[in-house]
Amino acid sequence: MSPAAHAFSSYDVLLLLKGFLTTFALALIGCLTGFALGFVAALLRSTRSPEMAPLRAALAAYALAFRRIPFLVTLMLVFFASQAMNANLSTFTVALVSICLIAAAYLSEIARGGLESVHRNQWQAARALNFSHWQTLRYVVVPQAWRVIVPPTFGFFVMFIKDTALASQIGVMELTSAGKVLGNKGLPEALVYGTILMLYFLLSYPLSRLGKHLEHRLAAAGNR
Amino acid sequence: MTLQFGPILEQWPYLLGGAWLSLQIAVLAFACGMLIGLLCASILQYGPSSMRRIVGAYVTFATNTPQLVQIFFLFYGLPEVGVTLSPFTAVLMGATFNAGAYLCEIQRSGFASVKHAELESAAVLGFSRMQIIRHVTFPHVMKVMFPPLSNQFIVMTLGTSMASIFGVEELTGRIDNLGAETYLSVEAFLVAAVLYIAITLLATWLLTLYGRSVCRARMDIL
Numbered sequence: 001m002s003p004a005a006h007a008f009s010s011y012d013v014l015l016l017l018k019g020f021l022t023t024f025a026l027a028l029i030g031c032l033t034g035f036a037l038g039f040v041a042a043l044l045r046s047t048r049s050p051e052m053a054p055l056r057a058a059l060a061a062y063a064l065a066f067r068r069i070p071f072l073v074t075l076m077l078v079f080f081a082s083q084a085m086n087a088n089l090s091t092f093t094v095a096l097v098s099i100c101l102i103a104a105a106y107l108s109e110i111a112r113g114g115l116e117s118v119h120r121n122q123w124q125a126a127r128a129l130n131f132s133h134w135q136t137l138r139y140v141v142v143p144q145a146w147r148v149i150v151p152p153t154f155g156f157f158v159m160f161i162k163d164t165a166l167a168s169q170i171g172v173m174e175l176t177s178a179g180k181v182l183g184n185k186g187l188p189e190a191l192v193y194g195t196i197l198m199l200y201f202l203l204s205y206p207l208s209r210l211g212k213h214l215e216h217r218l219a220a221a222g223n224r
Numbered sequence: 225m226t227l228q229f230g231p232i233l234e235q236w237p238y239l240l241g242g243a244w245l246s247l248q249i250a251v252l253a254f255a256c257g258m259l260i261g262l263l264c265a266s267i268l269q270y271g272p273s274s275m276r277r278i279v280g281a282y283v284t285f286a287t288n289t290p291q292l293v294q295i296f297f298l299f300y301g302l303p304e305v306g307v308t309l310s311p312f313t314a315v316l317m318g319a320t321f322n323a324g325a326y327l328c329e330i331q332r333s334g335f336a337s338v339k340h341a342e343l344e345s346a347a348v349l350g351f352s353r354m355q356i357i358r359h360v361t362f363p364h365v366m367k368v369m370f371p372p373l374s375n376q377f378i379v380m381t382l383g384t385s386m387a388s389i390f391g392v393e394e395l396t397g398r399i400d401n402l403g404a405e406t407y408l409s410v411e412a413f414l415v416a417a418v419l420y421i422a423i424t425l426l427a428t429w430l431l432t433l434y435g436r437s438v439c440r441a442r443m444d445i446l
Contacts, residue, residue, distance in 0.1 A: 068378070068424040069417045070385035072396060077417060080409040158288065165290035169389060176293055183300060190301030197289045197297060204288040 008195075012182055019178030020199055026095055026174060027161040034103020034160075035111075035153060041104065042111030046141075047133060059108065066105030071163045074098045079170045095167035095174075099160055106156050114149035115141055147218040154211025158204040165200070175199055231406045232415050239415070242398035243423055249394060250381040253316055257323025257380075264328035269335060279328070286325035292386050294318045299390055311390035319383060326376055334369035335361075363440075370441035374431035378424050385420070395419060 008016070041059045044052065066074070075098045082089045082097075089097075118141045126136040168176035179196040183189045232239075264279045271279070286294070295318030298309060309317065338361055346360045388397035396416060403412035435441040 065417075065421050068382070068421045070382040070396065070420055072385045072388070073399075073413055073416045073420060076400075077410070077413040080403070080413060084410050162288075162290035165292040166386065168292075176290070176296070179293070179296065188304055190297065190304050193293060193297040193301050196293050197285075200289045200293060201285060205284065208288060 015178045015181060016175070016195070016199065019173060019175040020203065022092070022172065022174040023161065023164050024203060026092070026099060026164045026167060026172070027157060030096055030099030030103050031157045031160050033100045035107050037100065037104035038107030039111045041108035042115055043137060045108070045112055046115050046137065063105045063108050066102050067109065071098065071102060072166050072169065074102055075166055075170060091170050091172045094170060095164065095172045099164065103156070103160055107153060110152050110156065111149050114145035117148045118144050151211050151215035151218060154207055154214065158208045158211070161204045161207070162200065227411050228408055229411050229415065232402055232408060232412050235402055238398055239395065239419065242393060242395040243419060245392070246381065246384045246394040247423070249316060249319065249384045249387060250377065253319035253323050254377050254380055256320040257327045260320065260324030261327030261331050264324065265331040265335060268328070268332050283325040283328055286322055287329070291318055291322045291383060292389070294321060295386070295390065311387070311392050315387040315390055315392055319380065323376070323380055330369055330372045330376060334365045337368045338364050366439040367441050370435040370439040371443050374428065374435060377431065378428060381424055381427065382420065
């Protein structure tokens with residue numbers, strides 16, 4: 001039998017499994033919500049009307065700022081702010097809100113890049129056909145842009161999985177916290193953290209492979 | 225709830241010192257990571273297949289696991305085999321280990337972007353090997369690599385904030401201290417957020433200016 005099987009009791013394995021699922025749930029919900037918010041932000045930023053200008057500027061500033069704050073600082077900020085406002089949020093919710101905040105910022109930039117990757121001629125042609133802005137997006141731009149948007153989104157999904165490790169700092173029982181608990185129980189730390197690293201790898205490697213695969217498959221068609 | 229920034233902002237020399245330490249960690253890890261990345265990229269390009277496989281495994285592993293847990297492993301795991309690292313060293317090693325993999329990827333694709341015909345025409349024109357590297361490969365590679373490299377540097381600067389978890393008193397660590405002392409954690413972390421935005425904006429701006437003028441990289445000014 002391997003030394004790992006000797007070291008980990010069934011309780012430990014259960015703890016690791018729970019941590020694994022919590023990490024995955026944090027990253028998945030955060031990424032999906034962030035994607036939805038970011039996509040809407042990118043659509044709003046693609047408008048050209050002057051009355052939308054303040055909103056566009058605010059969304060641009062948001063995307064600029066939240067990609068430049070370390071995740072740990074965002075996490076602590078949301079954590080202390082929720083405490084100061086006496087909002088009775090669980091640490092899981094705090095971590096989730098933080099992930100959504102940064103995911104929306106990163107993914108809105110990706111979605112914006114995707115929309116802008118569609119050639120200008122396409123926008124102009126749609127306009128010449130008397131499409132409204134939303135019709136242009138719906139029938140011309142988005143069907144072409146999603147090829148550019150989807151592959152890097154997987155890259156960021158993997159990034160968010162790795163970032164959730166920091167949620168252990170505010171006490172969310174995810175994979176890294178499970179490792180800390182096992183380490184404090186007196187199990188060999190190298191073994192514990194080695195196992196944790198492998199579990200993170202198991203989670204993110206298939207996703208990054210899928211992202212690379214999609215990149216190769218979707219990149220072939222150029223937008224002109 | 226009223227926000228009081230006074231007691232935090234009063235301590236600006238302390239915070240600037242922390243920011244300086246953050247930048248130092250980022251620059252050191254970036255420089256070491258560049259060397260490791262260059263070595264790994266050369267192995268991927270020219271090395272024997274067994275070495276290539278090892279380097280490939282390193283890059284895949286390091287880019288698919290969290291830097292925080294990598295540092296945990298170094299900091300808590302290594303003492304069991306008799307290697308005790310100071311928090312600063314552990315953080316620096318973890319950041320370098322992580323950066324090496326990403327910088328290897330960037331440099332590999334940078335070198336791959338040099339067209340074979342360009343090297344051949346340089347050879348036909350009688351350039352020596354060193355001249356080809358100096359006048360053909362290097363300018364071309366820098367032009368392609370500079371934007372992702374500067375992006376990676378910004379990501380690493382943000383990543384240094386996790387050093388605070390191990391007790392290194394860089395910007396986040398000092399913000400944490402101030403927040404605990406003054407009971408103004410919200411204000412402290414707001415200040416931290418603004419400082420990080422300012423530092424990375426300044427860094428991006430300087431790197432963009434340098435990249436556009438010296439490396440002729442295509443970069444937008446923000």
